[in-house]
Amino acid sequence: MKCRVCKQTAAVALPSHHTAFCPACFAAYFARQVERAVHNHRLFTPEERILVAVSGGKDSLALIHQLAGQGYNVTALHLDLGIPNSSGPAREIVAAFCAAHGFTLRVVDPAEMGLSVPEVKAAVKRPICSVCGKIKRHYMNKIAYEEGYDALATGHNLDDEVARLFANTLRWDRDFLGTQGPLLPAQGKFARKVKPLCRLSEFETAAYCFLHDLRHGATACPYSKGASFTGHKKLWEDLEQRSPGSKTAFYEHFLTHGKTAFAPLAHKDREPLQDCRICGAPSNLETCGVCRIREQVFAVKEKAGADLCGQGREAKNSL
Numbered sequence: 001m002k003c004r005v006c007k008q009t010a011a012v013a014l015p016s017h018h019t020a021f022c023p024a025c026f027a028a029y030f031a032r033q034v035e036r037a038v039h040n041h042r043l044f045t046p047e048e049r050i051l052v053a054v055s056g057g058k059d060s061l062a063l064i065h066q067l068a069g070q071g072y073n074v075t076a077l078h079l080d081l082g083i084p085n086s087s088g089p090a091r092e093i094v095a096a097f098c099a100a101h102g103f104t105l106r107v108v109d110p111a112e113m114g115l116s117v118p119e120v121k122a123a124v125k126r127p128i129c130s131v132c133g134k135i136k137r138h139y140m141n142k143i144a145y146e147e148g149y150d151a152l153a154t155g156h157n158l159d160d161e162v163a164r165l166f167a168n169t170l171r172w173d174r175d176f177l178g179t180q181g182p183l184l185p186a187q188g189k190f191a192r193k194v195k196p197l198c199r200l201s202e203f204e205t206a207a208y209c210f211l212h213d214l215r216h217g218a219t220a221c222p223y224s225k226g227a228s229f230t231g232h233k234k235l236w237e238d239l240e241q242r243s244p245g246s247k248t249a250f251y252e253h254f255l256t257h258g259k260t261a262f263a264p265l266a267h268k269d270r271e272p273l274q275d276c277r278i279c280g281a282p283s284n285l286e287t288c289g290v291c292r293i294r295e296q297v298f299a300v301k302e303k304a305g306a307d308l309c310g311q312g313r314e315a316k317n318s319l
């Protein structure tokens, strides 16, 4: 197979674009897709400071590498969620990557603040991925807002966005359908959120990392099995195989036609937000969702401690 641009031997085939590229032309294509997302959706400007959430996976590493390559002012943010066999290696990968490329790295440890994912999972009777997502969003926003970054960038790619849009559409969730997209403008204590990889697929970010020799984490989170977004991605992969370009069409047409219909309805019935009495984050109740989760974790720990003391007393009395 030949590269569409220079006719050298192609290294990356992209059926959804009916094309293939050699490594150099693929790098140019990748950069162009990011430039288009930044420009078309007015995500940020070269003068602005961007906080990039870096998990250690291929998408976030490709994102910060590409943005820095385009001359943007980036700082990496890593959250350590205390997930066994996953968080430790991820943190090491991010630290080594940032050191090798000269990126400033900010690490936040929700686990040290009583919010390790295994403890949260034991205490909260809801699907762990939705709770974990809430904790991640809370801390990413907190750092971006409190430390005055102009935008918080995440490595969500086209597949992530399509899976999320699909889930939102299945529920006809007008709040999310009215706000989903590559740009969520800043509002109150919410920092601007941007997704510059929204035009690139998971395969393309993997190819980018491979061709640039970026070592990324390969250990999947042990809790990811059975998550609904994994199933939705499989469905879309199947559709894309049968009909290349479906994902891009679904997402881009939503942004141009669908979103505008839902935007006036989004969060229409939401109570005005207030500052959380504990941490000051914007919240629709007196205490924000993350502080409530932390309280649940502490309550479970206290009960376990009390049960242990009780057992100790009983054992002593029976001697």
Ligand code: SF4
Residues within 6 Å of the ligand: 117, 128, 129, 130, 132, 133, 221, 222, 223, 224, 227
């Ligand atoms: S798979 Fe779920 S639990 Fe694991 S890091 Fe992702 S959101 Fe969190």
Ligand SMILES: [Zn+2]
Residues within 6 Å of the ligand: 003, 004, 005, 006, 007, 008, 021, 022, 023, 024, 025, 026
């Ligand atoms: Zn080429």
Ligand SMILES: [Zn+2]
Residues within 6 Å of the ligand: 276, 277, 278, 279, 280, 281, 287, 288, 289, 290, 291, 292
């Ligand atoms: Zn709070």
